[in-house]
Every structure is written in C-alpha cells, then in structure tokens.
Amino acid sequence: MRRGTPEEAGLIPAGLDAVDAAVQAQIDAGVIAGAVTVVARHGVVARIGTPGYKDIARGEVMAEDTIFRIFSMTKPITGTAMMILHDEGLWHPDDPIAKHLPELSNLQVFVGEADDGTPILAPVDRAPTIMDLMTHRAGFAYGVAIGEPADRIEAMYRDAQVLQANDLTDMIARLARLPLAYQPGTRWRYSLSMDVQGAIVERLSGQTLAEFIRSRIFTPLGMVDTAFFVAPDKRQRLATLYLKMGDMPLTAIDNPLRPDPEAEPRMAMGGGGLFSTAVDYARYTQMLLNGGELDGVRIVSAQGVREQMTNRLPNDMLEARFVAGHQAFRPGFGYGYNGVVFTDPALAGIPVGRGTYHWDGAAGTWFWVDPENDVLFVGMIQLLSYTAPPLQATTQCLMADALLG
Template sequence: MQGETASEPRALGLCPDRLERIDGWMRANVAAGKVAGLSVMLARGGKTAFFRTHGRADIARDKPFAPDTIARIYSMTKPLTSVAVMMLYEEGRFQLDDPITRFLPEFSDLRVLTGGNRAKFESEPARRLITIRDLLTHTSGLTYGFMEATLVDALYRQNGVDFGEAQEAGLAEVVGRLARQPLLAQPGAEWNYSVATDVLGHLVAVVSGQDFADFLRERVIAPLGMVDTDFFVPADKLPRLAANYSLFRDRTLKLYDDAVDSRFANPPACPSGGGGLVSTAADYMRFCRFLLRRGELEGTRLLGRKTVDLMLTNHLDGDLAAMGQPRFSETAYTGIGFGLGFSVMLDPARAQIVGTPGEVAWGGLASTAFWVDPAEDLAVVLLTQLIPSSALPLRRELRVLTYAALVD
C-alpha cells in the first residue's frame, strides 16, 4: 500500500529504482510470513522520499497495515524521555553529573552485587553515587529483569521491578523497589541496557512537580504535533492499533497482544519512560525531524542546538564493546557508542555495516527502529509488531537498502 505522497526522490539525491528495492524487501518479508505487516518512512532534506506500508496490522480481522496504523514503539520511548530530561537541564534544574540522590534519596545506600544467590546475595558498597548522566548513558549499574542473564535480573523479577504495561503499582513505588536491589556493576564502570530511562521518567516527575505522563504529553509530544503518540490508545483510535506478534521457533507468528483487547487500551498505572509509548510512522518522523533541526520543528523550539549536539555525541570511553560485555540491547556493540538517549555510530567499518559517523538510532522490543543521520540530512522510521526484536535482521537489512539508494 502506498503511504503519503512522496517528493521526487531524484530531487532529494535518491535513486527511485533503488528505493523500490525497499518496497520489494517489505513485500518479501510479508509474503514469507516473517512479519504480519510493516511500514517504512524515509525523509531527506525535511521532505518525505519514501513511505510505504504492506501486510496486515491485524491478521485475524484482515486489517491492512496502513499509513496511520498505531504501533507499540516500546524502547523508542527512551529518546523522548531523554529530551524531557534535557529540557529540565536547560532550565537550570540540575547538572548532568549531579547525583540522582539530590532528587531521589532512596538511592543513597546502594550496593553492588559480588556473588551469592537469590536467597542470600553478596555485595559491596557502591564506590560513588549514580548521576543523571549515568542514567542517560546506561552506565548506572542498573539492568533489566527480562534479560534473565544475571542474579540481579532474577532479583528484579522476584521483587516486582518491572515497568511494563501490566504493572499495577505506580511509577514512584516501582522505582522505590528498584532502589532496594543491588547494582549489577559499579556506577560508571560498564554499559548495561537497563531500566535507567524509567528512573529518568520518575526524575522528571519529581523535578517538575508534574505527573511524568502529563509532562511528556504537554511539554514534548503535543508541541511536536505528535497527535497519535501516547501511553495508551483511546477508544476512538483503537481500530487503528496493530496487533503484536511473536515469532516462534517454528518460524510462525503467534498473537502476543491483541489489537482490540490490548493492554494499551487503557492508561497505565506506571507510565514507562523506557518503553511505554505507542506512535505512528508520521508522528515519529516528526520527532526525527526535530532532532535533525537541532531542537526545533516548524517554529517550535524545545531544546537549544548545542544541547541537541551534546545529546548526539558519544559519551562513553570508546564503543559499547569496550564498556564491559553487554548482554542485550537494540544495537550492535562494536563501533557503536552511546549519547544521551541514543546509540551513536562511531565507525561503520568496525560496526560492519554501511552508515555515517555521528548518526544516532534506537529500536523497540517489537522490531521497530529509527535512525537519524545529520551528515546526510536523512531520517528513517521502521514500524512493525514482531517480538523479539532479535528475531530477524530487519534493521540491518533496511539500513543497507536505504544507504544504497543515496546517489548524490
């Protein structure tokens, strides 16, 4: 299915025939039953060069994946939460290397796991406090319970440290549970993908004095004109929500979350800054354009250009691979750094994928993805609903197809 009318690709430095390879790739993935449906939106120079949808948003109801289909973007929520944090930073509310205990005193007496088991773990005192910058860069020592790779992960699951859509406790309560668990690593020592951005959501609420979901809606989402982006789908928009599927070992799709009887049909008790939003391709492209325009979109400025530059800069000592042994994330590790809310391409040769140093990206649990390439004035949004995101190399394949179409 064709999306919105695209600008003439050649005028944007793109080869129309090579762009059509993306369409063929989309059709092939649907025909092979790898995904139910998907959309790809590509913009260059602020203009849409390609926007197509194929397949079904809901297999059982034979509903097509449309240009305005609403999808769960999960961890693509993190960049928006990071923008909210940096807006407060620009207001002089804190410095990035301030300890989070300035606002969240429950994190004062942290310990770091050294051994043991769930019944009795061994630990040592944290050598320093977690900073706001640690949370933004995932170097805080926190982790995710769903990884099921470490004892700390198990303690999260055992003690209700879960910011998912089924959580019945409020955001402050879950953060309080988190603060009572040991850290996986010393603050600043390792890069570990984690619930850090959920803590940032609570930090936004405490610093601003406003409910986090309301802050994000009123200060970020609404000003950017992201009309279909929220922590839940209201009843009048529910027919546009896609079903979410899992790809089983037999390579068949199984329903994970229904399009009508969805967990996202009601406001969550615990709005997740790390993974709680739904959105559309057009909405998220507005966010990408905001980044490309260094903090401004259509006359609305949320951040200063120097602040955006800081966010899009690698803040690690080297790449992710040099910062310990990452267990899981929405990106590769070698040749990839991390800024304040995004991965940052450092070296395409080391990353073994075509790209541009300085491009930023992230993805979500249901195989969604975006990247923004300032040097090429390029942004790409991929929406589908397939769990887990590691099931297929969709993001890497789309990246190659996209960059192959650049001809200017």
C-alpha cells in the same frame, strides 16, 4: 512535513525500491505481517510504505495511520525530555542520581552469594551519576518478567516487582531496597535507567511523565497519535501484535507486558510503553535532525540535541562488545543519551553518516537519524521473536545506495 518525490529529497527511486523489496521479502516469507516505513531527506518525505497486513486474520491492510506499540523507542523521547530540563539548568551530568532521587542515597553493590544463598553486598566506590543513568552505566538491571531471569540480580528485581509498581515514586522506593548489579560506571548493562529518568522528570517538573512529554514534546510537535495508551476511538487502528518462534506461523498475542492498550497506565514508563505511528515518530526524528525544532516550534536546544546524539562510551566498553537485542556495541558503534551513536561507520560496518543516532523496540520497530546525510528513516512492525530479522541494519545498508550526493 512536506511530501515530495524522491528526486526532490535527493534520493534515488531505485534505491528506495530496494529497501521496500527487503521489507516485502520478510512479509512474503511469513516472518512479519506488515510494516509502515517513512523515509525523508532534507525535510522532504520521499516515500511512505505500507506493505502487508495490520491484522492477517481479518484481512486488514497496513495504513499510514496504523498505530504500533513502540516499546523501547520510548527511550530516546525520554532522553529529549531530560534534555529539555537540562536546558532549564535543572540537572548536570555529574549530579549524583540521589541529588534528585534521595531514596537512592544508600545503594550497595551485589558481589556474590554466601553458601546459604544470601546476597553478599559491598559499598559503592562512588555514587552513580546522571551521566551513568543516561548511558546504562549506573549499575541497575531491568527485571522484565519474560523468560528465565539471566542472573540473581534480575531475579531479585522480579521478586520485588519493580516494574509492577503503582507509580514511579513506588518504583524508586522498591529499587532503593535492591543492590546494584555492578560498580557504577564500570560496565554497560541494558536496564530500567530510562524509567528512573522518568522519575527524575516528574520530580523536576512537578508533572507526571505522561503529562510532561505530552505538553512539551507531543503537542507542540503535532504528534497526535502518540501516547501511553490508545484512545477507544483509535483502537481499530492498532496493529495486531504477533509472536513467532522457530518455524511456527505468526501467532496473534496480547502484549505480555501490558495487555490492555486502552487503559491509561498508572505508571508511565520512560523506557517503554508508548504507542505511536510511523508518521508521528518521523516528526520527532525530523525535530532531532533540525537541531531541536520543527515547523518553527523549538522543543529543545540545538546543544541539547547534540549532547543527546554524542557517544559517551569509552573505547574499552566498545571493545567489550556489550549486546542488547540487535544492538551490538563495538568500535565505531557507541552510545549517547538513550540511543546508539555511530562514531566511525566504516569501522562499525554500516554505511551510514558519522553521528547517526538510532534505537529500536522489542516488537521490531526501528529508526535512525543521519545528520551527515540529512536523512531520517522510521520503520514499524509488530513482531515479538528471538529470531526477528535485523531490519534496521538491512535498511541502513540499502539506504546508502539511495542517496543522491
């Protein structure tokens, strides 16, 4: 990706300064340790910001090649892997999930509990489809073992240790023994649907998920620092992960979901687990903006990118205002495949272009691509907090003042 001045990219320096100042203010307030941000327009990288610290105690500053745990920013990449296989005619949105994962042929739905606590189950009204899976509407829950389980279904997922399976085949076997949280297609619920997609990628490609996305996405895109583990010779570049609760100072912690970053996981997860740099991820997002190619190398079809970045939620689900972290679904703010899609930015209250696609990660990483304005933005921090600042929305609002025509 070519680097140039803001003016060459069609951006106003003072507008970018305001974005940088908003990030710096969070560092000055002790809310985040540091950040790396990348802004590009018309294929030109206009600014890379590296304020603050990679590790506070050691006085190590952020750098362009700092590596971050991107958690759920893995999900859009898994969506692209699925679209590559869709280009090859290997699945259709209306396919029942069980067509590709027959273990999930006999799913039932949790509808309540008997007096003795026994789950009451009902048959599915219809089989969940790939479309449901790509949009968190299949009926699955998550089972992430942090905090108290939100409901009985979450507790059942934790008891079955679905996310601690030996590999994706084992994960699907454990999932097959559990009920769905609701009738397929009737609700939006943040879930391990993208991990199930990872299992489909493996079945359809004959490769592990990690091998597939490395060979079909990362290597051709030149994403040299993106993987499900950090090689020992890159370990010193990994940013420290911090926890902040209430008024407590930033406290360095291990990743509660996977404490050893140097070990290649037995089970690569389609919903989380990747490590990347802001510059690497910018290459992925520029590929999306370019309609599936970068530097003359095509990753996925233009139609596949359009399908990934098209809203799939009906109006009644937007009116229901489902929430996942900072993502509050509402009229104008919908969901495509594995990420948010703005259908009416004015109605949603965020001044981005129509068709903007974005997502974020549990440790505060965020990105968006805005095809209407030909803009990408990638931001990376390492903060686990229930009161993390809404940097995605903040920077989106400020970037509106940085656009030159």
